[in-house]
Amino acid sequence: MSDAKIRVNVPMRWGDMDAYGHINNVNLVRMMEEARIAGFGVPGGTGKPGTEPLVDLFSTVPENTQILVVEHRVRYLKPLDYRNIPACVDLWISTIKAASFDICYEFHDPVDGGVRVRAATTLAFFSVGTQRLLRLDAASRQALGRYSADPIFR
Numbered sequence: 001m002s003d004a005k006i007r008v009n010v011p012m013r014w015g016d017m018d019a020y021g022h023i024n025n026v027n028l029v030r031m032m033e034e035a036r037i038a039g040f041g042v043p044g045g046t047g048k049p050g051t052e053p054l055v056d057l058f059s060t061v062p063e064n065t066q067i068l069v070v071e072h073r074v075r076y077l078k079p080l081d082y083r084n085i086p087a088c089v090d091l092w093i094s095t096i097k098a099a100s101f102d103i104c105y106e107f108h109d110p111v112d113g114g115v116r117v118r119a120a121t122t123l124a125f126f127s128v129g130t131q132r133l134l135r136l137d138a139a140s141r142q143a144l145g146r147y148s149a150d151p152i153f154r
Helices: 025-040 138-145
Strands: 006-010 065-076 087-094 100-108 115-127
Touching: 006 025, 025 065, 025 087, 025 100, 025 115
Parallel strands: none
Antiparallel strands: 006 087, 065 115, 087 100, 100 115
């Protein structure tokens, strides 16, 4: 695993399972969100204090700034079977652009360690006041760059 990548554990819930015993595709996107929050933090101004993220990239966004999902891409390599233990998820940043960036995910089976799912979420900072995307400033680009590695999708 690259130094830029971080690993989080995301619980698999009994209700996440489909009729085949796999984590349902809709619930996988929820698990992506849980991994993103565990790894990089809760966007500033939302929720109450709790567990600190491994790397706090999002709690200091300026007031009236939202972090919005622009796109999800998911590639299922093998089924992620339900287990009553958390899935291991590697996270990193890629494709840092002027006003957006990607968070990449690799979901591993918690028993055999095999990669089951690769995914990416494109995020952008959005100004509530102007109703426009915000360009990433130099400090944000630098902070994101510390956890940057190759993209999942090209």
